[in-house]
Amino acid sequence: MGRAFVYVIVGGGVAAGYAALEFTKRGVPPGELCIISEEPVAPYERPALSKGYLLPEAPARLPSFHTCVGANEERLTPKWYNEHGIELVLGTRVKSADVRRKTLVTATGETISYKILIIATGARALKLEEFGLSGSDAENVCYLRDLADANRLVNVMKSCSGGNAVVIGGGYIGMECAASLVINKINVTMVFPEAHCMARLFTPKIASYYEEYYKSKGVKFVKGTVLSSFDVDSNGKVVAVNLRDGNRLPTDMVVVGIGIRPNTSLFEGQLTLEKGGIKVNGRLQSSNSSVYAVGDVATFPLKLLGETRRLEHVDSARKSAKHAVAAIMEPDKTDKFDYLPFFYSRVFTLSWQFYGDNVGEVVHYGNFSGATFGAYWVNKGQLVGSFLEGGTKEEYEAIAKATQLQPVVEDLAELERQGLGFALAVSQKPLPSTPVDGKTVPGLVLGKSLYPLHATAGVILAASIAAFAYWYGRRRRRW
Ligand SMILES: Cc1cc2nc3c(=O)[nH]c(=O)nc-3n(C[C@H](O)[C@H](O)[C@H](O)COP(=O)(O)OP(=O)(O)OC[C@H]3O[C@@H](n4cnc5c(N)ncnc54)[C@H](O)[C@@H]3O)c2cc1C
Numbered sequence: 354m355g356r357a358f359v360y361v362i363v364g365g366g367v368a369a370g371y372a373a374l375e376f377t378k379r380g381v382p383p384g385e386l387c388i389i390s391e392e393p394v395a396p397y398e399r400p401a402l403s404k405g406y407l408l409p410e411a412p413a414r415l416p417s418f419h420t421c422v423g424a425n426e427e428r429l430t431p432k433w434y435n436e437h438g439i440e441l442v443l444g445t446r447v448k449s450a451d452v453r454r455k456t457l458v459t460a461t462g463e464t465i466s467y468k469i470l471i472i473a474t475g476a477r478a479l480k481l482e483e484f485g486l487s488g489s490d491a492e493n494v495c496y497l498r499d500l501a502d503a504n505r506l507v508n509v510m511k512s513c514s515g516g517n518a519v520v521i522g523g524g525y526i527g528m529e530c531a532a533s534l535v536i537n538k539i540n541v542t543m544v545f546p547e548a549h550c551m552a553r554l555f556t557p558k559i560a561s562y563y564e565e566y567y568k569s570k571g572v573k574f575v576k577g578t579v580l581s582s583f584d585v586d587s588n589g590k591v592v593a594v595n596l597r598d599g600n601r602l603p604t605d606m607v608v609v610g611i612g613i614r615p616n617t618s619l620f621e622g623q624l625t626l627e628k629g630g631i632k633v634n635g636r637l638q639s640s641n642s643s644v645y646a647v648g649d650v651a652t653f654p655l656k657l658l659g660e661t662r663r664l665e666h667v668d669s670a671r672k673s674a675k676h677a678v679a680a681i682m683e684p685d686k687t688d689k690f691d692y693l694p695f696f697y698s699r700v701f702t703l704s705w706q707f708y709g710d711n712v713g714e715v716v717h718y719g720n721f722s723g724a725t726f727g728a729y730w731v732n733k734g735q736l737v738g739s740f741l742e743g744g745t746k747e748e749y750e751a752i753a754k755a756t757q758l759q760p761v762v763e764d765l766a767e768l769e770r771q772g773l774g775f776a777l778a779v780s781q782k783p784l785p786s787t788p789v790d791g792k793t794v795p796g797l798v799l800g801k802s803l804y805p806l807h808a809t810a811g812v813i814l815a816a817s818i819a820a821f822a823y824w825y826g827r828r829r830r831r832w
Pocket residue numbers: 363364365366367368369389390391392398399400401402403445446447448473474475476497498499526616619647648649650664665666667668670695696697698699
């Protein structure tokens with residue numbers, strides 16, 4: 354025996370929360386939508402776990418960061434779901450799925466059937482054991498993916514105040530946890546195998562800025578090596594971290610941030626997978642037309658880059674979820690998902706944003722000894738990625754829009770000279786959206802003809818629109 358719903362979302366994280374809000378905006382009737390989540394709480398803004406949640410003073414606690422406050426939308430408390438007739442099945446793992454029969458079986462033994470399923474199972478933190486190491490179960494070894502991990506981390510931090518921590522991994526989780534540990538008065542050593550932090554995104558120059566900043570806060574970096582084992586005392590606590598380079602780091606606690614793996618296992622052998630995620634089309638629809646996938650678990654076509662990607666970032670979780678619901682509820686009015694990748698982080702008083710893709714040649718700009726600097730990535734002569742630290746709202750919007758437009762860049766030196774001004778000027782142009790000859794003109798093509806950056810003159814010409822060229826020349830003189 355079990356229950357039947359029109360729409361079921363499996364997974365109750367960021368994407369599920371944004372999907373729920375979108376369902377209600379589009380008039381889902383009470384009783385038709387169900388969310389099943391392994392976590393015992395209603396969907397929340399996961400990024401808060403490594404930021405406000407870890408603060409020693411006035412830390413963020415639920416219900417303050419339930420979705421969708423991260424996008425300045427309504428805060429969906431359990432009461433909200435109740436009032437909207439949305440069934441929240443919390444603290445319940447889905448242990449099997451049958452997409453042919455359209456059923457899910459939960460760990461409590463209930464069978465829940467659906468007409469349309471949205472997979473929003475996100476990802477899980479990779480454990481040391483998956484790399485042939487051991488020690489994850491030691492009481493002072495922490496991960497950070499969900500609320501339970503965050504509570505554990507808070508408790509371990511409290512018991513280690515004034516002590517030492519080793520952070521394994523130099524990515525997002527490592528960097529954000531290291532900053533929080535410092536704020537909690539814990540001495541931090543970061544260990545990672547790469548030559549610099551945030552190796553998948555940062556250039557050596559950008560990384561160097563953040564590493565120097567962290568060093569000024571007392572953080573030590575041990576790079577180019579990895580954990581080989583822990584020394585554990587008779588109480589089962591890690592007391593030292595042994596590294597492959599032979600070094601031994603005495604410690605009071607360990608935080609492990611070595612990557613994530615998308616939660617696809619329920620659907621392996623039933624749906625097409627690609628790049629580690631569930632492959633979906635521009636409507637976020639999987640190889641089974643009744644099943645959609647969103648957020649960290651989905652590999653979707655990125656129109657802008659002409660390839661499929663699986664992203665692990667909150668903005669893509671929010672927007673893919675909203676788009677899937679639009680495609681389900683109003684298929685005739687919903688275009689293909691056209692997403693500009695956006696990542697951000699906030700540590701100490703620093704704050705950066707990145708848009709697009711970090712491939713091709715890099716052009717740094719701004720003042721790397723000051724508070725505002727950035728980088729552009731130019732691939733095959735077009736701007737494809739933009740990074741900015743310390744920007745204003747308008748400046749972040751400008752780099753986003755410029756990246757979306759993908760202007761042609763022929764002179765990298767000139768781009769460096771113009772720096773942020775380049776994005777500010779380019780972003781003044783409205784995004785092309787009007788159909789031409791019955792077809793929608795993508796920004797890519799218009800960008801090419803509107804913004805060639807000429808090597809000799811160092812001038813960005815709007816080659817085909819004279820009025821824009823005149824306006825643009827006036828703008829440029831102001832920089
Ligand atoms: C600490 C932390 C900080 C972050 N900070 C940033 C940031 O600053 N910027 C940024 O862009 N991104 C950040 N991210 C990434 C961002 O939070 C994720 O991209 C986002 O949460 C993905 O949303 P999702 O809904 O796909 O998955 P999730 O939010 O992970 O939700 C998945 C949900 O599915 C549930 N689930 C999984 N399997 C099952 C099952 N079988 N049955 C039932 N339920 C199941 C899980 O328990 C979970 O509740 C951060 C992530 C973490 C962990």
